[in-house]
Amino acid sequence: MSELRFSLADVAGVRLAVSPVNETVMSMWALADPVRYPVHLPWVDRARVILRRPEVAVRVRPLTELTWRGCPLPDFLTPAARPNVELAEQLDQIAATPPAVVVRDLLSTIHRRPLSAFGLALLADPRGLLPRLVDAVRVWHDEAIAPDWPRLRALLDADVAYRAAQLAETGAGRFFEQLHPSLRWLGDRVVSDDPFERDFDLRGRGLALNPTVFTDRRVLWNLLEDSLPAGAYPVRAVGTLWEVTTPPPGDPLARVIGPGRATLLHLLAAATTTTDLARLSGMSAGNVSQHLAALHAAGLVSRSRQGRHVRYRNTDAAGVLLRASGAADPVG
Template sequence: MVRYELLGMDVADLRFAVSPLNEAVLSLRAWRDPGRFPLQLRWLHVLEDVRGSLDEAMLLALTDVRLWTPDFLNPRPHSPLTRFDDELAKLASTDPTVIERDLRAVHGATPLPEPLQGSAAEVLNRIIDALARYWRFCFEPHWPRMRAILEGDVTFRGRQIAQRGLATMLSGLSDTVRLVGNVVEVRLRSKLDYARPANGGLTLVPSLWTTNASTPISADEPPMILYSALGAATLWEPQALPAPDGLVGLLGTTRAGLLSHLDTPASSTELAARLGVTPTAVNQHLRALRAGGLLVGTRHGRSVLYRRSDLGDMLVASAAPHS
């Protein structure tokens, strides 16, 4: 059991935050043991096509049969608006002794998996390269939708504190979390057992990749509880892209929905994830809309971001219902 002693009973002792790096690293649990994460099986099937572009040996070495991950790869985020690139840049400055400690905490005293052997600096560089590619191919197209679910959970928990109090909110995170006096207790499946004051506050981090509450392995890490986010089951449900009836009659349901939605830029991969169809199917519609002058495309790294053209803006505006 892990126990965090709150220094006061004020809501100021708690903060909610979202961590893209945490989500990417925790998702590796699903790669190792897909059966434990049935809600994410569709995502795993989608990723089969990109596995060859990844350093899969390194990624799988970052977790073990218990599904533990190194603490230095699960940093405490400081904001609901944390960016992956910022977390990766901070990761690059990790103390080599911390890297060694955390890898040993996961894999024990036996020889580390082959991808993790070498100097701490070399290993860290390989980890960062592997995670950067993993993020680009497997997370970046889906992150807007994932973040929306995580931020929605944070909003709900904040409202729950205001309406029902801190103890009720904490017990609602998981049946393994409870507030006893001024101590937050987290019961774990493992033999992990420590207690510490929640210096600097306790950070609560919603995740799509944990089935129960979890904490850092080391008591030296800042106090943090990761818990299963509400709405995770809806992540891969197709989303409707509503559009005015007049536009649907002119362009058809899918193209009208895409045109109405593209007031802000999006890639074909991101749009395909939202609609629950293949990128190839979405690209056919995007090409038709672009050929008609209703969309413009701008290259952004390896992706093309589509947005309505001036003509597209005028068409959507003219089709909108008028009071």
């Protein structure tokens, strides 16, 4: 069990952001243990093909060896993410990790599992070998994560928006207890039901919270005295991540207005954002925006703003079209 102690400044300093590095590094867990991550099997099948390419395998090996099944991650490899951070910025942060911190973080993992060959080499020469590890993360992101990043990012951004609204509406106590079933708020601290046994005072530095697709069972803490405290928590609705929604086979409406626009009408029984529509449909955000503009101009969808987000929904006219084409129960 872990405890994180908050001051008023820490409560005010809770922030939510997406971490491209987290998704890249933690994706290796799903690759190493697909039985534990069945929802990601469509991605795992593609990623395994990528990793079998010799030119990829040799460059990614440093990352593979540090993320074996059951391996705890050294904290420097998953730095806290700030809002709108890009992968390159996080890689620069990892590359700038002082050698003493690399050694400390590696040693902190050996109580769970011995270091791999690369881990031992990195322990002996952190300054010389850290660039190889950074390159491995970059290559794996470019090869295995970037093709699906719009879909991943849409799900993560939607979660950040949802949690931010929740924090503003309910306050820190209720927010943390809704963030994950393993968390409890006890007035001035978060108690986490986990095996890590940490007692950590945030000391006014706040807490970065990063949703992640590839964490499934608990919140993972990155709590160090010399860096921004962070927690990676399981994203909501991960079961929808690899779904691609299309009109029913032979849908008459798709033949009239096109499959892309018909797909969106089938999804817009409830108010939905562009990012969520991109994730659910498998289309790019740009294509979704173009289709929505056409549908809005035709009077088939309405739009409303809620905070920073614009949500779209079918109009009555769209409902008439869906019913006329035989879609009496459009997907919501």
